[in-house]
Amino acid sequence: MLVLALATIVTLCALALVGVPIVIALAASVLVFLGISGGWPLSFPQQTIAGISDYILITLPLFILAGGLMNAGGIADRLFAFAGAMFGWLRGGLAHVNVAVSLMFGGMIGTSVADLAGVGSVVIPKMKKEGYPGPFSAALTATASGIGILVPPSSPMILYSAVTGTSLGALFLAGFVPGLLFALVLMLTIAILARYHGWKPMQGFAWQELVRTFRGAILPLGMPTLVFGGLVFGIFTPSEAGAFAVAYALVLSMLVYRTLSLARLKEVMVDAAILTGEVLIVVGFSTALGWALSQARVPIALAEGLQYLFPFESAIPQILMLLCLALIAGMVLDPLIPMIMPILLPTLVALNVDLLHFGVLIVVTVIIGQLTPPVALALLVAARIGKEDVLQVVKANTPFLLALVAFLLLLVFFPALSTALPNLMMK
Numbered sequence: 001m002l003v004l005a006l007a008t009i010v011t012l013c014a015l016a017l018v019g020v021p022i023v024i025a026l027a028a029s030v031l032v033f034l035g036i037s038g039g040w041p042l043s044f045p046q047q048t049i050a051g052i053s054d055y056i057l058i059t060l061p062l063f064i065l066a067g068g069l070m071n072a073g074g075i076a077d078r079l080f081a082f083a084g085a086m087f088g089w090l091r092g093g094l095a096h097v098n099v100a101v102s103l104m105f106g107g108m109i110g111t112s113v114a115d116l117a118g119v120g121s122v123v124i125p126k127m128k129k130e131g132y133p134g135p136f137s138a139a140l141t142a143t144a145s146g147i148g149i150l151v152p153p154s155s156p157m158i159l160y161s162a163v164t165g166t167s168l169g170a171l172f173l174a175g176f177v178p179g180l181l182f183a184l185v186l187m188l189t190i191a192i193l194a195r196y197h198g199w200k201p202m203q204g205f206a207w208q209e210l211v212r213t214f215r216g217a218i219l220p221l222g223m224p225t226l227v228f229g230g231l232v233f234g235i236f237t238p239s240e241a242g243a244f245a246v247a248y249a250l251v252l253s254m255l256v257y258r259t260l261s262l263a264r265l266k267e268v269m270v271d272a273a274i275l276t277g278e279v280l281i282v283v284g285f286s287t288a289l290g291w292a293l294s295q296a297r298v299p300i301a302l303a304e305g306l307q308y309l310f311p312f313e314s315a316i317p318q319i320l321m322l323l324c325l326a327l328i329a330g331m332v333l334d335p336l337i338p339m340i341m342p343i344l345l346p347t348l349v350a351l352n353v354d355l356l357h358f359g360v361l362i363v364v365t366v367i368i369g370q371l372t373p374p375v376a377l378a379l380l381v382a383a384r385i386g387k388e389d390v391l392q393v394v395k396a397n398t399p400f401l402l403a404l405v406a407f408l409l410l411l412v413f414f415p416a417l418s419t420a421l422p423n424l425m426m427k
Contacts, residue, residue, distance in 0.1 A: 003036075004033065004036055004037055004296045005293060005296035007032055007033070007036055008029050008030075008032055008033045008289070008292055008293060008296065009029070009293075011025075011028055011029040011032045012025050012026065012028075012029035012289070015028055015029070022282060022339075023278075023281050023282060023285060026282065026285035026286060026288075026289055026339070027044075027285055029289055029292075030044055030285065030288045030289050030292050031044070033292040033293075033295075033296070034292070037295070037296075039295070043288075043291070044288050047284075047287055047288035047291045048284035048285060048287065048288050049284065050287060051283050051284040051285075051286065051287025051288065051338075051342075052280045052283055052284045052287075055239075057158065057159075057162050057280065057283070058239045058242070059153075059158050059168065059238045059239050059241070059242040060155060060158050060159070060276060060279065060280075061242075061272060061273070061276040062239070062242025062243055062245065062246055063153040063155060063158070063242050063245060064155065064272045064275055064276055065246050065249075065268070065269065065272040066153075066223070066242065066245035066246045066248070066249045067153075067249075068268040068269075068271060068272050069246065069249035069250060069253050069260065069265075069268055070105075070220070070223070070249050070252075070253065071268075072253065072259075072260055072264050072265075072267075072268050073249065073252065073253030073254075073257060073259045073260045074253075074257070074259045075105070075220045075252075075253075077122065078213075078216045078217045078220055079101050079104045079105055079217050079220060079221075080097065080101050080122060080123065081213040081216060081217070082104075082210075082213040082214055082216065082217035083097040083100035083101045083104065084097050084202060084203065084213070085205075085206070085209045085210040085212075085213040085214075086100060086210060087100050087187075088201060088202040088203040088205075089201050089202075089203060089204055089205040090191070090194075090201060091191065091194040091195060091199060091200065091201060092190050092191065092193065092194025092197075092199040092200075092201075093200075093201040093202035093203065094123075094126065094127055094130050094132065094202045095127065095132065095140055095190045095193075095194065095199070096187055096190055097123070097202070098119070098123045098127065098137075098140055098141055098144055099140075099144045099147070099183050099186045099187055099190070100183070101119050101122075101123060102119055102141070102144035102145055102147050102148060102183075103144075103147050103151065103179065103180075103183045104217075104220075104221060104224075105119050105148070116141060116142060116145035116378060116381050116382060116385070119141060119144075119145065120138075120141045120142075120145070120381070120382055120385040120386070121385055123137075123141060124137045124138055124141055124382070124385055124386040125386075127140075128386070130202065132199070133396065134386055134387075134388045134392075135386075135388050135389070135392040135393045135395065135396035136193075136396045137386060138379070138382040138383050138385065138386035138388050138393045138396070139379065139382065139393050139394075139396040139397035139400060140186075140190070140397075140400065141382050141385075141386075142370075142371060142378040142379045142381070142382035142393070142397065143186065143367075143371060143378070143397060143400040143401070143404065144183075144186055145378060145382075146182070146364075146367035146370065146371070146378070146404075147179055147182050147183055149363055149366065149367065150175045150178055150179035150182055150360070150363060150364070150367075151175055151176060151179035151180075151224070152172035152173075152175060152176065152224065152227065152228050152231070153172065153224070153227060153241070153242070153245065154171075154172065154175060154363065155279075156337050156362075156363050156366055157171040157172060157175060157359060157363060158238075159279070159283060159337045159338050159341075160337050160341060160359045160362065160363070161359075162283070162338075163283075163287075163337065163338060163341040163342060163345065164341060164345055164355050164359070166355045166356055166359055167356075167422075168238040169231045169238065169422075170356055170422040171356065171359050171360075171422075172228065172231055173231075173421045173422035173425055174356055174357075174359060174360050174418045174419060174421065174422050175360055175363065175418075176228070176421060177417055177418070177420070177421055178360055178364070178411060178417060178418055181407065181410075181417065182364075182404075182407060185403050185404070185406075185407045186400065186403065188403075189399055189400060189403045192399075193399065219252055219256065220252065222248070223245055223248045223249065223252070226244070226248070227241045227244065227245055230244065279338075282338055282339070283338040286338040286339040286342055287338070287342055289339065289342065289343075290341075290342020290343050290345075291342070293342075293343050294342075294343075294346060315351055315352065315353055316412060316413065318351050318353070319353060319358065319361065319412060320412060322344055322347065322348070323361060323362070323365050323408070323412070325340075325344075326340050326344070326362060326365045326369075327365050327368055327369055327372070336362075336365070336366050336369055337362060337363075337366060340362075341362070354415065354419065356418070356419055356422060357415045357418050357419050360411060360418040361408065361411055361412060361418075364404070364407065364408045364411060365408065367404065368401070368404055368405065368408065371397060371400075371401055371404070372401070373394060376390075376394060379393050379394055379397060
């Protein structure tokens, strides 16, 4: 069984490292397993179909479409003005505004790369124009975009819910406080860097400006507020919340602001359909891979190995080891959650790990993986937007990456930061 498992994993990693599309790499690794083990070939399509049959996945295309509509509707400028009125008076004000916009904008889109594309195209040129180093501007924007997959709605959390069966509403609640803390950690890091480099505020504080910009941003901020509130108070099911988000984004972009044309609407819908298809294919093939490795007894061996190495009552050492494995995989594989969770889930159940708490931890691990070489997808996208050298952006991101690792450790050792709110609101 060990040889079978190694052959499957080595096939996946080798193909991913040489640049083979992840869908093909996943399929090839499952076929290698079936070929060596002599398994029933129809198991592959059966497991793939089972992986995408979870009802909760219907929310994924809805929230992707809603985010695309908000992005195409030019909402970022209104949020940027409001964030500037709130935080522009701080030392390094424009960098703080960058984080605040990602917090507000990411909460509408739910995917970090979409947030990066929407916010980065606006804020990176502004920061460079104001004298901030280009690599720093790109690195900060890439890291801050990770907030979008912590605060609801969150596409990775939808995928995690589908794989593990954890309540999506509880996961959205669990990510709310960590999302705010993530923004605070980035702002504290910026404050230290701003004092060291002598960065100035972008403007003074004025209540009149804050009120004026809030009026312009109140409707865009209404979508995440209503979606979040509807889930908390049981007004919406997750799929109904996704449909409401699409309707809200359509009305706002096409009827209220009139910034979205019919031609652009068609492009957004096509892009959302393509992205949904790509993700669901990965989900299905990842489920088949998880089944294959389970047949090879990998989860059982992993659980027994962790209990042998860390024979303590506390599950923290085992959780840290699993997160390290996920982080290593996340440096190369994207999306991570549908590929790694079918493998880790039996081990988590065997170790009696709180799946709600681990859901937040694995999402933060996804964020770190997107910022860590050799792939560092978020840094690559930000470097392209800012027209900066990727290696310089990676170097500039070091303080934020270290702060993010410390933030992950804080969440590991204090589970209540993730679980207190859902436990309180969903009793």
